[in-house]
Amino acid sequence: MNPILKMTNISKYFGTFAANEGVDFDVMPGEIHALLGENGAGKSTLMNVLYGLYRPDGGEIWFDGQTRHFTSSRDAILSGIGMIHQHFMLVPVHNVLENIIMGMGKEKGFLIKEDQLEKEVLEIAARYGMEINPRAMVAELSVGEQQRVEIVKALFRGTKLLIMDEPTAVLTPQETEELFKTLRRMSDEGMSIILITHKLGEVMAVSNRVTVLRDGKVTNTVMTKDSSEYELTRFMIGRELSPACRDGRCCADKLVLELERVTCEGELGNHTLEDVSLSVCSGEILGIAGVDGNGQKELAEIIVGLRGVKSGRIFLSGEEIAGKSILEIIGKGVGYIPEDRHKRGLVLDFTIGENLILKDYSKKPFTKGGLFDFGQIYSHADEMIKKYSIKTSAAGRDSEARKLSGGNQQKIVVAREVDKGPKLLIAVQPTRGVDIGATEFIHKQILKAKENGTAVLLISTELSEINQLSDRIAVIYKGQIMGELAHEAFDESLIGLMMAGLTYEQAVKAPRGAGEAPVEGNRFADGHRTNQSNTLTPDQVSGDLPENPKEQVSP
Numbered sequence: 002m003n004p005i006l007k008m009t010n011i012s013k014y015f016g017t018f019a020a021n022e023g024v025d026f027d028v029m030p031g032e033i034h035a036l037l038g039e040n041g042a043g044k045s046t047l048m049n050v051l052y053g054l055y056r057p058d059g060g061e062i063w064f065d066g067q068t069r070h071f072t073s074s075r076d077a078i079l080s081g082i083g084m085i086h087q088h089f090m091l092v093p094v095h096n097v098l099e100n101i102i103m104g105m106g107k108e109k110g111f112l113i114k115e116d117q118l119e120k121e122v123l124e125i126a127a128r129y130g131m132e133i134n135p136r137a138m139v140a141e142l143s144v145g146e147q148q149r150v151e152i153v154k155a156l157f158r159g160t161k162l163l164i165m166d167e168p169t170a171v172l173t174p175q176e177t178e179e180l181f182k183t184l185r186r187m188s189d190e191g192m193s194i195i196l197i198t199h200k201l202g203e204v205m206a207v208s209n210r211v212t213v214l215r216d217g218k219v220t221n222t223v224m225t226k227d228s229s230e231y232e233l234t235r236f237m238i239g240r241e242l243s244p245a246c247r248d249g250r251c252c253a254d255k256l257v258l259e260l261e262r263v264t265c266e267g268e269l270g271n272h273t274l275e276d277v278s279l280s281v282c283s284g285e286i287l288g289i290a291g292v293d294g295n296g297q298k299e300l301a302e303i304i305v306g307l308r309g310v311k312s313g314r315i316f317l318s319g320e321e322i323a324g325k326s327i328l329e330i331i332g333k334g335v336g337y338i339p340e341d342r343h344k345r346g347l348v349l350d351f352t353i354g355e356n357l358i359l360k361d362y363s364k365k366p367f368t369k370g371g372l373f374d375f376g377q378i379y380s381h382a383d384e385m386i387k388k389y390s391i392k393t394s395a396a397g398r399d400s401e402a403r404k405l406s407g408g409n410q411q412k413i414v415v416a417r418e419v420d421k422g423p424k425l426l427i428a429v430q431p432t433r434g435v436d437i438g439a440t441e442f443i444h445k446q447i448l449k450a451k452e453n454g455t456a457v458l459l460i461s462t463e464l465s466e467i468n469q470l471s472d473r474i475a476v477i478y479k480g481q482i483m484g485e486l487a488h489e490a491f492d493e494s495l496i497g498l499m500m501a502g503l504t505y506e507q508a509v510k511a512p513r514g515a516g517e518a519p520v521e522g523n524r525f526a527d528g529h530r531t532n533q534s535n536t537l538t539p540d541q542v543s544g545d546l547p548e549n550p551k552e553q554v555s556p
């Protein structure tokens with residue numbers, strides 16, 4: 002069978018920007034072909050070229066047996082191409098029939114009676130299983146009904162290829178299901194449909210083939226039945242999607258931190274982190290639980306650039322940062338509360354005021370014309386001392402950091418790292434050695450940062466702290482992430498098993514104490530379940546764990 006549409010080597014530039022470049026795209030008769038891509042991938046541009054709204058800068062369009070050079074959408078419509086935009090093109094003060102026949106008088110003949118046209122319209126609607134009332138005013142119709150009018154209008158015009166731009170964006174799930182039924186019937190009748198969408202579920206549910214665009218170019222065209230949402234995502238964004246996104250807990254545009262299979266070496270050349278993948282979204286706290294010394298320090302250090310990565314990639318808001326210097330990374334909006342506040346967080350001989358500007362001392366307003374502006378430094382210190390309830394010694398803002406209590410030292414670090422509203426906050430043992438009041442205060446600051454949109458990576462050996470603050474919890478053991486669970490599924494003994502080296506799948510099946518049943522695999526509150534059925538013997542749970550914990554029990 003020959004395609005009904007063949008677009009070859011299409012390019013479209015806006016100035017020097019290539020919205021489409023060398024795009025090949027074809028559609029078969031009776032095919033529902035999904036055009037998939039992230040925002041700005043070039044889907045609408047390609048369809049606007051096809052529909053005669055844009056002239057291509059290069060390439061050829063072949064439709065229904067002929068090479069075409071559409072100069073307007075009217076040209077495209079008369080050749081049998083229809084397009085339904087996200088915003089319908091109906092006139093609300095006219096009725097359905099008037100809207101459908103509008104502009105087609107000449108083609109249909111002026112003298113045809115309205116009754117006859119109404120009959121024709123009703124026949125078309127019935128043929129594709131759509132209910133419409135030709136005499137209803139468009140203004141009174143629901144969005145789903147208006148979309149049906151648009152479809153019938155396209156069919157009435159003799160459309161052979163219908164382009165639908167994000168048709169479900171405005172529909173309820175029930176209306177979406179109805180629409181899909183109609184599209185399937187249209188396809189059964191031999192009509193071709195191009196479905197522009199971002200929604201993978203829809204692609205899988207209704208299309209025969211998918212073409213994926215990325216940055217104006219086609220990355221792949223595949224048969225839907227031979228592909229998967231996972232594979233299409235990779236084609237669409239050029240890499241694997243993080244687990245948080247796969248589980249629908251955040252969308253790609255909220256992703257702040259992503260680690261992709263990161264391995265790093267410790268001082269002795271051993272792998273202190275191995276194959277670590279994780280992600281944190283804006284407004285979310287990912288807690289990393291684990292017994293001290295299992296790679297937590299290294300995890301924080303590779304993100305802020307204090308330690309190199311042996312393999313894998315690290316992204317901050319989509320930009321790769323592995324290999325960049327600490328100054329560059331911090332400058333991109335990363336706050337860092339280090340594990341050892343004396344070594345990395347403070348200069349103990351400096352005053353509170355000086356410690357509060359350690360990262361910004363050379364910038365305005367603290368430095369002007371190469372000289373410190375002490376007025377600004379002092380007023381900033383006074384403000385922070387008040388805002389973060391820092392108890393100074395008698396010297397006030399001029400107190401040396403070493404003369405303050407541990408809790409107040411930590412408040413200086415927290416104030417400096419949180420106050421500017423970082424994009425990402427890495428908090429390592431933020432309340433270690435801190436009294437109960439200061440702990441509560443620091444927790445509040447971390448939660449406030451999250452509420453303001455900061456992505457927080459909280460690394461702590463205190464399970465209660467992890468439980469109290471985190472939206473998701475990942476467990477680290479010997480430099481590997483053993484699994485991840487939602488806060489709603491927090492279970493201390495399950496996490497305890499993972500901290501001892503069991504993967505999540507192993508831990509949920511492990512017998513845990515007399516009379517305690519294994520946990521069913523409810524990893525995420527939204528019902529995401531593990532289907533692994535491996536069970537550990539008591540020996541395996543309490544006995545020595547092998548070197549590579551992930552290979553402990555084969556599924």
Ligand SMILES: Nc1ncnc2c1ncn2[C@@H]1O[C@H](COP(=O)(O)OP(=O)(O)OP(=O)(O)O)[C@@H](O)[C@H]1O
Nearest residue numbers: 015018019020038039040041042043044045046047
């Ligand atoms: N008229 C225009 N002038 C300048 N740039 C444009 C124009 N139309 C589109 N672009 C640019 O071309 C790129 C592709 O846009 P296009 O609308 O085709 O993407 P899309 O895949 O349809 O995105 P979305 O899913 O957000 O609708 C974008 O970067 C967009 O800003």
